[in-house]
Amino acid sequence: MIDQEQMYERYKRLLAEYMEGKNEETLYNGQLFSRHMIECGVSPEDVLSVHIEIMREFFPNMDERLESSFDFLLEAMIGYGLAYREHQNLRFKQRQLETEIDIAANVQQSLLVSAVPEIDSLDIGVISKPAKKMSGDYYHFVRDEQNFLSIAIADVIGKGIPAAMCMSMIKYAMDSEPEQRTKPSAVLENLNRVVEQNVDPSMFITMFYGLYNEKEHRLYYASAGHEPGFFYSSQKDRFEELTAKGRVLGLDRSTKYREYEKLIMPGDMIVLLSDGVTECRTKKGFIERGEVVDLIRKRMDRSAQEIVDSVYKELERLQEFQLRDDFTLIILKRRV
Amino acid sequence: MMMKNAPSRVEIHNEWDIVRARQSGRDYAKELGFGNVDQARIATAISELARNIYLYAKPGVITIEVIDDQGKKGLAITAKDDGPGINDLRQAMEDGYTTSGGLGAGLPGVKRLMDEFDILSEAGKGTKITARKYLR
Numbered sequence: 027m028i029d030q031e032q033m034y035e036r037y038k039r040l041l042a043e044y045m046e047g048k049n050e051e052t053l054y055n056g057q058l059f060s061r062h063m064i065e066c067g068v069s070p071e072d073v074l075s076v077h078i079e080i081m082r083e084f085f086p087n088m089d090e091r092l093e094s095s096f097d098f099l100l101e102a103m104i105g106y107g108l109a110y111r112e113h114q115n116l117r118f119k120q121r122q123l124e125t126e127i128d129i130a131a132n133v134q135q136s137l138l139v140s141a142v143p144e145i146d147s148l149d150i151g152v153i154s155k156p157a158k159k160m161s162g163d164y165y166h167f168v169r170d171e172q173n174f175l176s177i178a179i180a181d182v183i184g185k186g187i188p189a190a191m192c193m194s195m196i197k198y199a200m201d202s203e204p205e206q207r208t209k210p211s212a213v214l215e216n217l218n219r220v221v222e223q224n225v226d227p228s229m230f231i232t233m234f235y236g237l238y239n240e241k242e243h244r245l246y247y248a249s250a251g252h253e254p255g256f257f258y259s260s261q262k263d264r265f266e267e268l269t270a271k272g273r274v275l276g277l278d279r280s281t282k283y284r285e286y287e288k289l290i291m292p293g294d295m296i297v298l299l300s301d302g303v304t305e306c307r308t309k310k311g312f313i314e315r316g317e318v319v320d321l322i323r324k325r326m327d328r329s330a331q332e333i334v335d336s337v338y339k340e341l342e343r344l345q346e347f348q349l350r351d352d353f354t355l356i357i358l359k360r361r362v
Numbered sequence: 363m364m365m366k367n368a369p370s371r372v373e374i375h376n377e378w379d380i381v382r383a384r385q386s387g388r389d390y391a392k393e394l395g396f397g398n399v400d401q402a403r404i405a406t407a408i409s410e411l412a413r414n415i416y417l418y419a420k421p422g423v424i425t426i427e428v429i430d431d432q433g434k435k436g437l438a439i440t441a442k443d444d445g446p447g448i449n450d451l452r453q454a455m456e457d458g459y460t461t462s463g464g465l466g467a468g469l470p471g472v473k474r475l476m477d478e479f480d481i482l483s484e485a486g487k488g489t490k491i492t493a494r495k496y497l498r
């Protein structure tokens with residue numbers, strides 16, 4: 027708190043000085059003083075009241091109408107003072123909220139980050155970036171003793187905190203999947219039931235689930251309405267769509283998912299993504315899926331992690347560093 | 363002027379009554395020795411309370427009285443009505459919450475303008491708000 031007496035005296039000195047000389051330096055000092063008052067929490071009506079008192083002191087014979095005009099102004103400023111206080115309080119609350127969200131985002135990050143397994147035959151690269159503080163994208167890798175690698179990538183339609191909360195539930199459901207290996211179609215069917223039962227009907231989740239057999243180099247996969255990935259055949263030197271059909275999770279509890287299978291040859295690549303990758307909006311409009319492929323192709327000789335990092339950087343730049351949707355890109359490359 | 367020891371009681375039916383309540387509060391405040399700013403603050407607080415009665419719970423009563431709490435002199439304003447009551451007090455006391463859409467001071471404003479603030483409300487029965495301000 028600022029001392030009332032002191033404030034009065036200082037304001038009076040500055041005001042008198044200004045009325046004498048009208049010089050800029052006094053105005054500057056007045057500005058500094060007002061900053062000090064703001065810092066001390068003095069509200070506008072208090073400043074005005076001091077001003078009025080000093081005017082009465084300076085001009086004891088002030089026109090009565092002029093004097094009452096000050097009272098009128100004072101009355102009007104009470105409302106501004108309240109709006110100012112409210113604003114300060116809301117600002118404080120916003121800072122608190124942001125801190126809370128930061129903590130929640132950290133919790134979520136530690137929940138969702140899945141270690142990328144080290145595998146002799148596969149080179150794996152992953153990047154996952156939230157558009158806001160919290161992500162609605164999810165991915166995970168699990169490798170079992172029989173050298174099967176399961177890969178999941180999911181996307182909650184929507185962004186921000188609601189999507190992130192939903193994602194945490196998916197993570198929990200995935201963790202409670204039985205220990206032994208399950209067919210991708212069965213995993214999706216089970217998750218579909220969990221989502222249908224537990225998630226608000228306005229929320230949809232898409233997911234791609236794959237199981238890679240490291241001995242036979244076969245990928246078994248199924249998709250619940252997820253953005254199709256790409257398959258690169260080194261033999262044909264061509265990128266193809268990794269199409270898989272299936273309904274979004276949570277629509278209908280009896281949904282069945284079809285399972286697909288692909289033989290992966292040395293040098294082949296599997297690209298999985300969330301729609302934040304393909305729905306990048308640049309100045310020229312949405313980028314085409316083909317452009318994503320071009321970006322990957324240009325960097326194909328690098329390691330999987332280098333490819334995803336560099337594609338992300340390029341797309342981030344194209345969007346002028348503003349992600350509109352959560353971004354997840356995974357590349358699995360069979361080593362030659 | 364005679365010292366106002368007796369409380370003033372203003373019934374709120376229409377907007378004109380809001381003005382009367384304000385006026386009465388200002389007179390009491392002036393006589394007790396509140397400065398200009400505090401007079402304006404008290405008048406604004408009364409205005410908000412009376413306006414809420416007028417908008418949501420009329421008729422009601424605004425009572426203004428001088429208090430003396432062990433030498434601590436001040437003014438107490440009570441707004442009482444038998445209206446619908448306020449369902450969610452926490453929400454009503456939140457900054458930025460308003461149904462009138464205006465950037466009014468509202469209940470949080472009244473709390474800020476005064477030194478003490480207390481609110482009792484029961485759905486279907488009514489609301490009683492007491493606010494006090496002391497001479498410094």
Ligand SMILES: Nc1ncnc2c1ncn2[C@@H]1O[C@H](COP(=O)(O)OP(=O)(O)OP(=O)(O)O)[C@@H](O)[C@H]1O
Binds near residue numbers: 443447462470
């Ligand atoms: N005496 C009352 N009886 C019943 N409901 C009330 C009463 N006073 C306030 N309320 C309820 O509490 C809400 C908050 O009141 P408050 O005065 O803070 O804001 P407001 O009247 O909506 O807007 P304004 O900012 O213009 O005053 C009101 O919208 C109203 O629903």
Ligand SMILES: [Mg+2]
Binds near residue numbers: 413462
């Ligand atoms: Mg109101």
